Amino acid sequence: MGRLTVAMVRALSKPGRYGDGETLFLNIAPGGSKSWVQRVVINGKRRDIGLGSATLVPLAKARQRAFANRVAIAEGRDPLAAKRKAQALTFRKAAVKTHEANRPRWRSEKTAANWMQQLERHAFPVLADMPVDRIGREDVLRVLSPIWGRKLDIARKLRGRIRAVLAWAQAHGFVEINVAGEAIDGALPTMPTIEEHYKALPYREVASALETVETSRASLPAKACLRFTVLTACRSGEVRGARWDEVDIEEREWRIPGERTKSGVEHRIPLSDAALAVLESVRPLQRERSDLVFPSPSKPGRPLSNMTLTKLLRDTGLADRTVVHGFRSSFRSWASERTSVPHAVAEMALAHAVGSAVERSYARSDLFDKRRQLMDQWGAYVTGGGAKVVRLRGR
Numbered sequence: 001m002g003r004l005t006v007a008m009v010r011a012l013s014k015p016g017r018y019g020d021g022e023t024l025f026l027n028i029a030p031g032g033s034k035s036w037v038q039r040v041v042i043n044g045k046r047r048d049i050g051l052g053s054a055t056l057v058p059l060a061k062a063r064q065r066a067f068a069n070r071v072a073i074a075e076g077r078d079p080l081a082a083k084r085k086a087q088a089l090t091f092r093k094a095a096v097k098t099h100e101a102n103r104p105r106w107r108s109e110k111t112a113a114n115w116m117q118q119l120e121r122h123a124f125p126v127l128a129d130m131p132v133d134r135i136g137r138e139d140v141l142r143v144l145s146p147i148w149g150r151k152l153d154i155a156r157k158l159r160g161r162i163r164a165v166l167a168w169a170q171a172h173g174f175v176e177i178n179v180a181g182e183a184i185d186g187a188l189p190t191m192p193t194i195e196e197h198y199k200a201l202p203y204r205e206v207a208s209a210l211e212t213v214e215t216s217r218a219s220l221p222a223k224a225c226l227r228f229t230v231l232t233a234c235r236s237g238e239v240r241g242a243r244w245d246e247v248d249i250e251e252r253e254w255r256i257p258g259e260r261t262k263s264g265v266e267h268r269i270p271l272s273d274a275a276l277a278v279l280e281s282v283r284p285l286q287r288e289r290s291d292l293v294f295p296s297p298s299k300p301g302r303p304l305s306n307m308t309l310t311k312l313l314r315d316t317g318l319a320d321r322t323v324v325h326g327f328r329s330s331f332r333s334w335a336s337e338r339t340s341v342p343h344a345v346a347e348m349a350l351a352h353a354v355g356s357a358v359e360r361s362y363a364r365s366d367l368f369d370k371r372r373q374l375m376d377q378w379g380a381y382v383t384g385g386g387a388k389v390v391r392l393r394g395r
Contacts, residue, residue, distance in 0.1 A: 006059055009034070024066040026054060036062040038069055042078055049080055089174050091127040091135060091165065095119050098168040110306060115161060122147065122158050132169040137179045141187055148188055159188075200326030201318075203334035206230060207382050209318055218312050224282045225294040226309050229324065231275040231379055233331040233349055235262065236324045240303045242293040244286055247271075247279065252372075267351045270372035272379030331378060339377060345370045 004020040012018060017037070018026040027037045034054035040047055051057060051065045069079040099116050106112045126143050127135060140162060148155045163180040170178050177183065201209055210230060213223055229239045238256050247254050254269045261267050271279075285295055296302045313319040322330075328350055335346040349371050 004059060009054055009059055020059075020063070022063075022066065023070065024051075024062060036065075038066045040069065040073060042073060042080065047080060089132050089169065090129050091132055092124060092129065094132050094169045094174070095123075095161075095165045098165045101168065102164070118154065118158055119161055119165075122154070123162055127162075132166065132174050135166070135175075135179060137184050137187070140180045140184060144184075144188065198326045198329060199320075199322050200329035200333075201322045203330045203338070203381075206327065206330050206334075207384060209322070210382065212316050212318065213312060216312065216316050218315065219297045221282065221285060221294045221297055221304060222308050222312050224278050225304055226312055226324070228275060228278045228294070229309070230327045230331075231272060231278065231382060232269050232375070233328050233378070234269060234351075235328070236309055237306065238267075240294060240306070240308075243291050244293055245291065247293070249276065249279070252276065253368075261351060263351060268368055270368060270375045272376045274379035274383045275375075334378065334381065335374065338381070339374065341370065341374050345374055349374055 004018060004026060008018075009026060012026065012028060012034075013032065015028050015030045015032075018028070020026065023038050023040050025037045025039060027035050029035070036051035036054055036057055038049040038051055040049060049069060051062050054062070057065075072079045095116065099112070102115070103112055106115070123143050127139060130139065140159075143162065144155060144159055147158070159180060163178060166175060166178045166180050169175045210227055213226055216223065225236075225239055228242075229236050232239065232254070234256070238260055241260055242254065242256075246256060252271045254271055256267045256269070258264050258266045279293065282293060286293075292301075292303055294304055296304050296308075309324045310319065313322065313324065332346060332350060335341060335349070339346075345367050348367050
């Protein structure tokens with residue numbers, strides 16, 4: 001039992017140090033402020049460790065901190081070094097470190113930028129300059145609570161990013177627990193499951209939509225890129241980054257390398273007559289600009305921006321009814337309703353994983369020949385003839 005009592009701590013006022021025993025002292029400064037100090041020996045040297053203001057830290061808490069430090073010293077650890085390390089790492093610095101550690105797994109600069117922007121907008125005003133070991137559950141809740149019921153998707157992602165930052169700090173020994181993890185589950189109402197659906201045209205309207213695009217005043221690369229995206233049912237980012245060395249005209253196929261696919265696995269796409277006609281229409285751009293199939297007309301050597309196709313839909317009045325990604329849904333609905341292809345063939349055409357991991361380990365085929373038949377049918381359906389010559393004009 002220590003020598004000090006709560007009443008004594010409150011009553012003492014004369015400047016000096018008052019021992020509680022077991023290395024703990026109450027320090028009263030000449031101005032009257034009271035603080036807790038622990039005097040210990042670390043590696044043969046006498047050291048003082050501040051344990052906080054006596055106004056904010058009660059006697060019992062000061063004793064707990066002093067005991068924890070004595071245990072650490074007995075185990076060969078330096079509590080002062082750990083304290084300095086934690087104080088030197090703010091949430092902002094930890095966020096930068098986490099961002100750098102995760103950057104290689106993100107496939108676009110937009111994703112990497114967005115990850116940090118959300119923290120800067122919503123979390124940094126509260127947490128940025130706080131040492132990570134001082135961040136408590138209440139601090140995380142101050143960030144999340146205002147948007148938890150109003151901006152569901154942002155709130156979910158924001159919590160995940162704060163949790164990731166503190167998980168990095170925990171893994172590197174800066175904090176003991178992740179206060180953005182399960183510790184705050186009970187304070188946040190359960191969110192409803194959000195089922196997102198991209199706007200998509202009925203497949204019967206895809207052909208007329210492409211005719212509308214073809215007559216627009218957009219650039220040749222933009223119009224051709226959108227048409228090729230529709231005909232191959234690929235993701236727009238994969239098409240915008242397509243290079244001529246990925247295309248084999250004789251074999252009528254396009255191989256997207258794994259580093260450019262969402263799954264990280266190479267994806268082969270059979271090219272229909274309609275898709276090959278699009279490639280033929282942009283062949284002159286290879287000589288003029290770069291090895292990109294659909295180069296930017298304003299930035300030589302660079303691919304089209306991620307907003308180019310969206311702007312094209314807006315300019316042609318189609319954006320109210322579909323997004324670029326929605327054409328994949330149009331294709332999938334057409335495959336289900338107008339063809340008899342097996343489910344696996346249609347899913348592989350979209351580069352979706354089919355079956356469980358065990359099933360995929362045995363099913364090594366990518367069903368390429370069957371997918372070729374499907375994409376030939378889709379090209380014929382969209383163009384009204386399959387081998388229809390594409391006469392795309394643009395700036």
